[in-house]
Amino acid sequence: MKDFIYTALPARVVFGEGRLATIREEVEAIGSTRALVLCTPPQRAQAERVAQLLGSRLAGIHDGAEMHVPIEGARKARELAAELKADCAVAIGGGSTIGLGKAIALEAPIPIIAIPTTYAGSEMTPIYGITEGGLKRTGRDVRVLPRSVIYDPDLTMTLPLSMSLVSGMNAIAHAAEGLYARDGNPVMSLMAEEGIRALARGMPALVKAPEDKEARAQCLYGAWLCGSVLGNVGMALHHKLCHTLGGSFNLPHAETHTVVLPHALAYNSPAAPEAMARIAAAIGVSEAPVGLHQLAVKLGVPTALRDLGMKESDLDRACEIALANPYWNPRPIEAAPLRDLLQRAWEGSEPKP
Numbered sequence: 001m002k003d004f005i006y007t008a009l010p011a012r013v014v015f016g017e018g019r020l021a022t023i024r025e026e027v028e029a030i031g032s033t034r035a036l037v038l039c040t041p042p043q044r045a046q047a048e049r050v051a052q053l054l055g056s057r058l059a060g061i062h063d064g065a066e067m068h069v070p071i072e073g074a075r076k077a078r079e080l081a082a083e084l085k086a087d088c089a090v091a092i093g094g095g096s097t098i099g100l101g102k103a104i105a106l107e108a109p110i111p112i113i114a115i116p117t118t119y120a121g122s123e124m125t126p127i128y129g130i131t132e133g134g135l136k137r138t139g140r141d142v143r144v145l146p147r148s149v150i151y152d153p154d155l156t157m158t159l160p161l162s163m164s165l166v167s168g169m170n171a172i173a174h175a176a177e178g179l180y181a182r183d184g185n186p187v188m189s190l191m192a193e194e195g196i197r198a199l200a201r202g203m204p205a206l207v208k209a210p211e212d213k214e215a216r217a218q219c220l221y222g223a224w225l226c227g228s229v230l231g232n233v234g235m236a237l238h239h240k241l242c243h244t245l246g247g248s249f250n251l252p253h254a255e256t257h258t259v260v261l262p263h264a265l266a267y268n269s270p271a272a273p274e275a276m277a278r279i280a281a282a283i284g285v286s287e288a289p290v291g292l293h294q295l296a297v298k299l300g301v302p303t304a305l306r307d308l309g310m311k312e313s314d315l316d317r318a319c320e321i322a323l324a325n326p327y328w329n330p331r332p333i334e335a336a337p338l339r340d341l342l343q344r345a346w347e348g349s350e351p352k353p
């Protein structure tokens with residue numbers, strides 16, 4: 001067994017159907033009295049339900065959350081929080097809304113309570129991202145880690161099936177890379193394997209019945225575990241590539257993760273056999289990268305970058321950008337195999353090391 005250091009991040013998780021009803025108790029438990037509720041415009045109705053439950057603990061609703069947290073939006077939300085004298089932010093939504101909460105918490109010392117409605121996992125991480133001048137700056141700061149998280153599967157019922165599935169694949173990506181992380185540890189590996197298992201079981205059930213409550217709960221449970229892995233250990237090639245493709249070519253976040261994952265795992269498979277065996281066992285297949293590709297095909301999610309709007313002529317530049325800043329990966333990053341990986345991901349072919 002390899003040596004490890006394990007530092008647990010503080011986390012309070014309230015999980016279960018109907019648990020949204022406890023939001024006022026959660027706000028009071030952290031000593032807050034005026035909560036600013038954050039959401040995107042399409043999730044306004046869910047935010048209003050939260051506002052109603054908060055009663056006298058409500059400071060206001062801000063439905064200005066946007067993809068990639070533009071700095072202008074972050075400033076506006078911070079100003080509003082100050083103006084309303086909010087002493088906590090309640091973020092109901094996906095990674096974009098929770099990201100806006102983090103952008104507030106980074107500057108104003110107010111805690112966040114997160115109510116995730118996708119499987120992206122941001123609620124379990126001290127990672128923030130803010131976009132300024134077309135560039136997304138990311139960082140880690142424990143002040144942005146939500147103090148409390150309510151996982152209520154009922155809130156994911158409205159997440160369209162296609163989004164649910166790519167979001168679930170996005171979650172699996174965190175766990176898969178966590179299994180070969182340089183700073184990995186046995187506790188995170190247990191969570192990673194169980195998280196993949198829950199999602200690999202829950203997603204096919206969602207395809208059969210998108211409103212299957214048990215399947216929704218399984219997926220959200222998996223998302224919690226996978227998000228915890230993302231928050232605790234470092235990521236590698238896969239996340240770097242998705243960051244490059246999303247940031248430089250404006251590709252959609254969860255879909256890009258979905259397409260790239262089997263190929264990034266195939267690249268790393270010769271250098272991370274134990275991680276591959278654990279991923280394969282969790283999915284119930286004999287080989288992790290091909291098994292994940294087959295799972296994607298079975299779920300009917302995108303498997304090719306070309307279907308996400310990427311141009312073949314941009315692959316060389318994507319490869320150059322991904323090579324530009326060296327970072328740790330279990331297998332050294334080399335130009336030719338990386339270019340092959342991108343080509344296969346663009347075409348949607350079967351993954352190969």
Ligand code: NAD
Binds near residue numbers: 122125127230254
């Ligand atoms: P998102 O938050 O951008 O949501 C996409 C759309 O789906 C939004 O319009 C949202 O309102 C809607 N939506 C969300 N839940 C819904 C529901 N239950 N019913 C109906 N509509 C719903 O998508 P995401 O994939 O959750 O988040 C992606 C963003 O989060 C990216 O910017 C990514 O970089 C970031 N992220 C950050 C971290 C982190 O640790 N900081 C982790 C994962 C993702």
